[in-house]
Amino acid sequence: xxxxxxxxxxxxxxxxxxxxxxxxxxxxxxxxxxxxxxxxxxxxxxxxxxxxxxxxxxxxxxxxxxxxxxxxxxxxxxxxxxxxxxxxxxxxxxxxxxxxxxxxxxxxxxxxxxxxxxxxxxxxxxxxxxxxx
Amino acid sequence: xxxxxxxxxxxxxxxxxxxxxxxxxxxxxxxxxxxxxxxxxxxxxxxxxxxxxxxxxxxxxxxxxxxxxxxxxxxxxxxxxxxxxxxxxxxxxxxxxxxxxxxxxxxxxxxxxxxxxxxxxxxxxxxxxxxxxxxxxxxxxxxxxxxxxxxxxxxxxxxxxxxxxxxxxxxxxxxxxxxxxxxxxxxxxxxxxxxxxxxxxxxxxxxxxxxxxxxxxxxxxxxxxxxxxxxxxxxxxxxxxxxxxxxxxxxxxxxxxxxxxxxxxxxxxxxxxxxxxxxxxxxxxxxxxxxxxxxxxxxxxxxxxxxxxxxxxxxxxxxxxxxxxxxxxxxxxxxxxxxxxxxxxxxxxxxxxxxxxxxxxxxxxxxxxxxxxxxxxxxxxxxxxxxxxxxxxxxxxxxxxxxxxxxxxxxxxxxxxxxxxxxxxxxxxxxxxxxxxxxxxxxxxxxxxxxxxxxxxxxxxxxxxxxxxxxxxxxxxxxxxxxxxxxxxxxxxxxxxxxxx
Numbered sequence: 133x134x135x136x137x138x139x140x141x142x143x144x145x146x147x148x149x150x151x152x153x154x155x156x157x158x159x160x161x162x163x164x165x166x167x168x169x170x171x172x173x174x175x176x177x178x179x180x181x182x183x184x185x186x187x188x189x190x191x192x193x194x195x196x197x198x199x200x201x202x203x204x205x206x207x208x209x210x211x212x213x214x215x216x217x218x219x220x221x222x223x224x225x226x227x228x229x230x231x232x233x234x235x236x237x238x239x240x241x242x243x244x245x246x247x248x249x250x251x252x253x254x255x256x257x258x259x260x261x262x263x264x265x
Numbered sequence: 266x267x268x269x270x271x272x273x274x275x276x277x278x279x280x281x282x283x284x285x286x287x288x289x290x291x292x293x294x295x296x297x298x299x300x301x302x303x304x305x306x307x308x309x310x311x312x313x314x315x316x317x318x319x320x321x322x323x324x325x326x327x328x329x330x331x332x333x334x335x336x337x338x339x340x341x342x343x344x345x346x347x348x349x350x351x352x353x354x355x356x357x358x359x360x361x362x363x364x365x366x367x368x369x370x371x372x373x374x375x376x377x378x379x380x381x382x383x384x385x386x387x388x389x390x391x392x393x394x395x396x397x398x399x400x401x402x403x404x405x406x407x408x409x410x411x412x413x414x415x416x417x418x419x420x421x422x423x424x425x426x427x428x429x430x431x432x433x434x435x436x437x438x439x440x441x442x443x444x445x446x447x448x449x450x451x452x453x454x455x456x457x458x459x460x461x462x463x464x465x466x467x468x469x470x471x472x473x474x475x476x477x478x479x480x481x482x483x484x485x486x487x488x489x490x491x492x493x494x495x496x497x498x499x500x501x502x503x504x505x506x507x508x509x510x511x512x513x514x515x516x517x518x519x520x521x522x523x524x525x526x527x528x529x530x531x532x533x534x535x536x537x538x539x540x541x542x543x544x545x546x547x548x549x550x551x552x553x554x555x556x557x558x559x560x561x562x563x564x565x566x567x568x569x570x571x572x573x574x575x576x577x578x579x580x581x582x583x584x585x586x587x588x589x590x591x592x593x594x595x596x597x598x599x600x601x602x603x604x605x606x607x608x609x610x611x612x613x614x615x616x617x618x619x620x621x622x623x624x625x626x627x628x629x630x631x632x633x634x635x636x637x638x639x640x641x642x643x644x645x646x647x648x649x650x651x652x653x654x655x656x657x658x659x660x661x662x663x664x665x666x667x668x669x670x671x672x673x674x675x676x677x678x679x680x681x682x683x684x685x686x687x688x689x690x691x692x693x694x695x696x697x698x699x700x701x702x703x704x705x706x707x708x709x710x711x712x713x714x715x716x717x718x719x720x721x722x723x724x725x726x727x728x729x730x731x732x733x734x735x736x737x738x739x740x741x742x743x744x745x746x747x748x749x750x751x752x753x754x755x756x757x758x759x760x761x762x763x764x765x766x
Binding site: 136137138242244245246247248249250254255258259262263 | 282292
């Protein structure tokens with residue numbers, strides 16, 4: 133049976149965790165050999181993506197995308213970080229701040245496939261919908 | 266009302282307006298094409314959950330895979346592009362139902378397309394629902410009067426039955442269904458006509474005809490046109506059925522016509538192939554049988570404990586060159602409780618409805634026939650069977666013995682009487698009267714060419730002068746001795762008048 137991307141990523145993670153730099157180099161080389169043997173090298177890119185998800189999950193790392201109208205100040209950023217940490221029981225939060233003036237204000241937080249839309253734009257849209265109907 | 270007051274009210278409403286921010290599950294479109302989108306993310310989407318695409322277009326999750334979802338898009342998919350955000354709604358695909366749907370033309374999502382204004386309904390029914398179970402059901406006992414002599418007499422349909430209408434293109438399949446709807450006027454039966462991949466012109470014609478005859482007052486049209494995406498064609502029979510189930514739950518009787526299920530199978534085949542599900546025979550997917558069996562199983566007659574309502578289904582299947590042994594026809598034949606078989610050859614011979622009485626059957630309907638009809642139909646069926654056997658000898662003409670000749674003559678007249686024009690359904694009592702006259706030899710001495718006009722005059726005579734006899738049959742629903750005496754008297758009187766003219 134052919135292995136899936138998910139299975140590869142998990143296997144790679146469990147073999148590299150708590151290993152030294154030299155060992156990791158060897159394991160990665162072996163892993164690539166295995167992929168070649170299984171004729172699944174085209175999956176490499178997907179495995180890399182999946183591996184970072186697996187790695188983050190195991191180490192309590194959360195990648196969050198924050199959309200705001202302008203760059204967030206340090207204080208707000210810190211508060212948001214705390215909020216995400218609490219919500220996802222994470223040890224560490226990596227923030228990627230995206231500037232988008234079209235949301236008019238407020239923020240949108242996106243973690244994995246979850247989205248919290250607290251933008252002014254959405255509120256205005258909902259207000260319009262509630263007035264129309 | 267002053268201007269200031271309105272402004273004040275608006276301000277107040279805006280002030281009181283509050284939104285709550287909730288965590289939503291989202292996914293992104295990876296691939297889109299031919300009405301199907303592949304979405305990554307949405308890790309906890311349910312099977313057949315509604316998904317919201319940007320621009321208010323909805324989709325349905327069909328394939329749930331390890332790290333992606335295959336969804337069909339209900340509506341215009343041209344605006345959807347790679348990278349778009351898809352939100353889950355947490356709702357299973359459902360349609361609005363209720364009394365306000367009656368008389369309307371809607372699309373499979375319950376949105377009005379007849380330009381008579383928006384339909385607002387509080388009640389939603391899921392499109393896919395498991396059919397009623399054994400303990401809730403009851404056997405068929407009340408007839409659906411189709412108003413077509415040949416069907417009501419020989420292949421009766423009962424309320425809660427599933428009777429397939431099958432035949433080649435242009436054999437009058439839809440005509441049978443439409444006549445049945447027209448005949449339900451004042452019969453306490455709600456009709457739902459589901460058009461699947463039909464030409465818009467044909468739908469417009471049907472709506473106009475139904476409106477002209479006042480049949481839209483108790484009819485819902487669910488329309489997925491030929492230009493609508495396959496996904497809409499695919500859900501339309503289920504949506505129509507859900508609308509019917511609302512009335513079923515209220516204890517009412519419903520008749521649903523699925524026109525036609527071959528196009529439904531094609532639509533599902535298209536979606537399945539684009540979703541890369543493995544193709545099987547004739548490239549249909551593996552669950553093509555379940556596709557139709559789960560739909561038709563939702564037709565039922567419930568017992569009194571569950572309201573006593575019923576859903577009767579008249580699915581239509583179009584065959585290619587009379588081939589009933591193709592994949593989809595055999596599937597649906599085995600699911601339904603009988604079939605009405607229409608033939609091109611008969612159609613061109615002028616026998617319309619082009620019903621092949623030999624191949625058509627009704628497996629449960631005869632239990633629901635009225636006693637009066639049962640009495641005349643038994644004889645009729647025998648006459649027809651004998652005629653079919655002897656038909657080959659008919660060309661020998663004078664060489665035949667008296668008995669055979671008589672049977673052939675009777676058979677010919679029977680075929681003639683069973684002909685019926687479109688949009689002219691006939692009430693049960695009228696049918697009984699003419700079939701009684703036929704099976705008891707009162708028409709044997711009428712010349713073949715004049716049989717049709719004799720029948721027309723006879724019906725006119727009954728309606729104008731012998732209304733009491735018709736009422737008696739309609740009321741008693743059986744041919745007891747006193748009714749027979751009255752009926753025979755009426756027939757004899759008419760024959761005298763007819764001869765004198």
